[in-house]
Amino acid sequence: DQQVKQNSPSLSVQEGRISILNCDYTNSMFDYFLWYKKYPAEGPTFLISISSIKDKNEDGRFTVFLNKSAKHLSLHIVPSQPGDSAVYFCAASDYGGSQGNLIFGKGTKLSVKP
C-alpha cells in the first residue's frame, strides 16, 4: 500500500502561469516532507522541504503548502518556466530528511509550454 501518492502522472501548464503539484500521504507519523525535481538521466535534485510544525514554506518561485488534517501537501511554482519541465517527486519521512528512510511518491511529469 502506497504511503505517499501523487495521483496526477502528468501536468501541462503554459509558461508564466502557476503550476500546482499535489501529494497525499496516509501515515500520520510523517513529520517532514520534501520535493525533488528530476531531469532525464540525472538524479533527483532537492527543491524545498517543510516540517510538520509549519503549514507553508517559500523559496523564490517555489512554495510548499501542508495541510496536516487532510494529509495533503502541494507545490506551487509561480511563474512557471520551460526549464521547470521535469518529473517532480514528493517524499516524506517520520524522522527528518537527512537520517532516515524517505518514502517517495511515483512522481508527476510537469510540462511547461512556451
Added chain:
Amino acid sequence: SAVISQKPSRDICQRGTSLTIQCQVDSQVTMMFWYRQQPGQSLTLIATANQGSEATYESGFVIDKFPISRPNLTFSTLTVSNMSPEDSSIYLCSVGDTSTDTQYFGPGTRLTVL
C-alpha cells in the same frame, strides 16, 4: 551541497551475473543510502550504508542479494548479485546533510538485465 558521482552510469548485464556500483562523494559524510527505482515506480530505500559496520537493510532487501561496502566516509559500493530481469532499475546513492536536513542524490546507475 556535496557532489556525488556514480559508476557506471549505465550497464546491460546477463542474468545470473553480478554488478558492483560505486558511489563517490567529494566530502566526508556520515549518512549514505542506496535507493532503487524500478520502471514506473517510486524510489525505494534498499539500505543505509554504515561506515565501519554492516549495512542496515530495509524490509524486502537482503545482504546476500545486495551486499554493500562502506570503507570510508566518502565512498560506498552496492553489488547486485545473481541478477534477473526484475533487477532492471535505476540505482541511486544519496547522502544525508544534517545542516539542511535533506538528502542529496547521485546521478544514478541505469541497469538493464537481459
